[in-house]
Amino acid sequence: MKKAGPRTTKNAKATKYQPGTLPTREAILEAVSQFPDIDSKREIARHFGIKGDDRIALKVMLRDMENEGLLARKRKAIRVTSELPAVTVLDIPADADPDNLHAFPARWDEEEGEKPRVTVLAGKDARVVPAPGDRILARIQRGDELAPTYTARAMKVLDKPRKADIGIVRMDEDGARLVPIERKAREMRISAGDLGDAKDGDLVEVEVTLSGRLMIPRAKVISVIGNPRSEGAVSLIALHALDIPYRFPASVIAEAAEAQEATLKGREDWRDIPLVTIDPHDAKDFDDAVHAEPDTDPANSGGHIIHIGIADVAHYVRSGSALDREAWLRGNSVYFPDRVVPMLPERISNDLCSLREGENRAAMALRIVIDAEGNKKRHSFHRVTMRSAARLSYQQAQAAMDGKPDDATGPLLETILKPLWAAYAALAKARNRRGPLALDMPERRIRLDQNGMVVDVFVPERLEAHKLIEEMMILSNVCAAETLEKHRIGLLYRVHDAPSREKLTALGEFLKSLDLPVPRSESLRPRDFNQILYRAEKAGKSEQVNEMVLRSQAQAEYAPGNYGHYGLNLDRYAHFTSPIRRYADLIVHRALIRALGLGNDGLTEAEEGRLAAIGQHISATERRAMAAERETADRLLAQYLASHIGARFTGKIAGIAGAGLFVRLDETGADGFVPVSSLGTDYFRYFEDRQAMIGERTGERFGIGDRVEVRLLEAAPMAGALRFEILSEGERVKPPGPGRGRQRAKRPPIRTKHRPRR
Structure with a gap:
C-alpha cells in the first residue's frame, strides 16, 4: 500500500513541515476552508504531514483556535466558523468600554463555535454613534481573508426587543397555566415537571416548546422573577418586560456608601440666602430650591433677582465611576404608582444630594436678574454650599398666597413667598409674549392602598405654585444652554422639532x-x-x-446638535435642573464645571466626543421609562375595572384605526378598544383624513374626540387590556357610499354573549 503523504491539489500544495514545527493558523484556516474533506484533527495532521509528538501540539493549537472562535466543531467535524454577513444586527454589551466599543452578533448558532467579537468603529463624522447597551444594524468588514476578525460601522440604532415569553403562573384544577403579559399572546399550559419553584401568581420567564402531533405550544419555567401581588408591585412586570435595571450592583451601593458630604472648600457660601424647596407633598428627594427679591438697582426699576440652587450631583458621581456607569445605563428615574426606580442609590438621591431643610448641601447655583417685564438681563453660575430655609409642598405655598398660611408658611409669607410670586408674575408676562404651545392635556394620577390596589384616580389641581417652579426651571435651562454655547463647550440640548x-x-x-x-x-x-x-x-x-x-x-429628545425647542418656542434649551433623576442634567452640570473652571470633575474630552451616543441612549431610556409607566398604569386600571364587567361608563374616542376605536374613560382615564365589528349592523369604514369611522348605509359617524357611552365587556389585567361596546349613537352625516374609505369592516355573526378571555 502506498504510504499517505501531504495532500495536494491542482491549485494548492501543502507545505511539508519539519519535525518540531507547526503550520500557521492562517495555513490551517486556508486548508479547512478550501478542502471540505479536511474536517478532523487527523485529516489536518495528514494534510500537513504532522507526525509523532507534534500531533499533541497541533491538538492544543486547534483547541485554542476553537476557543477563540476561529474554528467551529459540530460533533467531531471541524470547520471554519461561519462568517458574518455584510450587514447584520449586533448587540453592544452594557459594560463595554465607551471609548473602545465591541459587539457580538444578536443571533448566532452556538454550534458554529464562540460568537465572534466585533470592533465597532465610530468616527467624529459618523451619522450614527452607538453606545454600550445598544442594538445596532451595522455594516461589517472582515479584517483578514483567513481569520474572521471583524470591524463594524453602525447604520442604525435599533429598539431592543422586549423580553419575550414572560407571564403569570395561574393554578387551576388541571394544573398550571401561563397567562401572558402580551396582549395578543395566548395562554399556555405548564406541565407539572416544568413548573420548577414557581407558585400561583408568580411572574416567570419561560421557554416555549411544541408537543404532540398538533405541535401545541407548552411553557417551561426557566426562572421566577417575583410575585407582583406579594411585592405590591405590578410595575415589576414592566420592569422585566422592558429590561429596566431596578437593583443596584454591590459595587454601586458600596461606592455610594463611601461618599462623604461636600465641604465649603472651593465653594461660595450661600447659606444666608433663604432658598426654599417647593415640591409634591410626598416627594423624597429635593433637587431644586428657589429664592427671589426685588432688584434695588435704580436702572432696573421693578426688576427682580432670582437665586436658584440645584443639587450638585457631579461632585458625588464622577465620570467613569461605578455610580456614573449605572446612572448612564438607567438614563433616568422611572416613576410608578407603586414604586420609584431611581437613577441613583438612595444614599445619593435622598440624602447627600437632597436639598433638605436646615442642612448644608452642595449645589450648582444660578443668579438671574430680570426686569419688570420678565426679560432676562444677565445671569451667572456658581458652585456653592446652601442651606434650605424651608421644605414646602405646592399646596402649602399656594394656600399661604391664597390667604391661608400655616405654621410653616406664615413666617415666610412676606419675606420669601410674596417676592417669589412677584418674580413669577414678571416671568409669566415674558412667557405669554413668547407664546409656547398651550395644549390642555390633564395628567391623571393613580393612588394605591397598602396592598397595591387602586383606590382612586384623580387629576391633580394645576396651581400657580406649579407654574412658578416650572417657569424658573425653564429659565435656568435656557441660561445653561446660553452659557455653554458662549464658552464653546459641547452640550446636550433638549430639542423638539x-x-x-x-x-x-x-x-x-x-x-x-x-x-x-x-x-x-x-x-x-x-x-x-x-x-x-x-x-x-x-x-x-x-x-x-x-x-x-x-x-x-414631534417627540422631544437629547442631542448635541441644536434645532431649538418647538413646543416651548425657545431657540436654545438644555436640561439642567434635575440631575438626581436625569443623566442629561448631570452631563450639563459637568459641562458647566469645565466651562467655568469650577472644579476638576467637569466634562471630560472623551465624554464630549460621545455626546451624540449619550443623547441617543438617554433618549431611548426616556422612551422606555414612558412606556413602562404607561403600561403599568394600564395594568393597574384594568385590574381595578375587572370587577366592573357590564358597567356603563362615559368617555371620549381617543384614537381610530381600521380595526376599531380606542375609548378613554372620563373617570379613570383608562383606555379600551371597541372592535369595528361591534359598532352595529352597518358596514363601517375608516376615513383617515377625517379621523372617523362612518357607516356606509346609515352615515353614522364616530370621530376622534366624540363623547360616547360604553359598556365594559372584558378586562385582562396582566395585559392591561379592556374591551368595550359603544351604547350611544354616532352623529349622522351623508353616507359615503360604496367603495370609499380606507377599509371596509367585516361583519361577524351577531354575538349575544361576551365571555372574557382567560
Missing part, C-alpha cells in the same frame, strides 16, 4: 372636516397652534382638536 409637513397636512384635512379654519402657512409656530385651539374651544370641538394637535407634534 417642528411638526412634519405630512402631519400638518393631515391636521389641515381634519380641521377641514370639522369646518374649522385651516392655516395657510406650511410652517406653523406654536402661537398659530394656540389660535387653532382657541377657535376649536369656541366651536365646542376642543377635545377633538387637542387630541389631533398633540398627535401632530
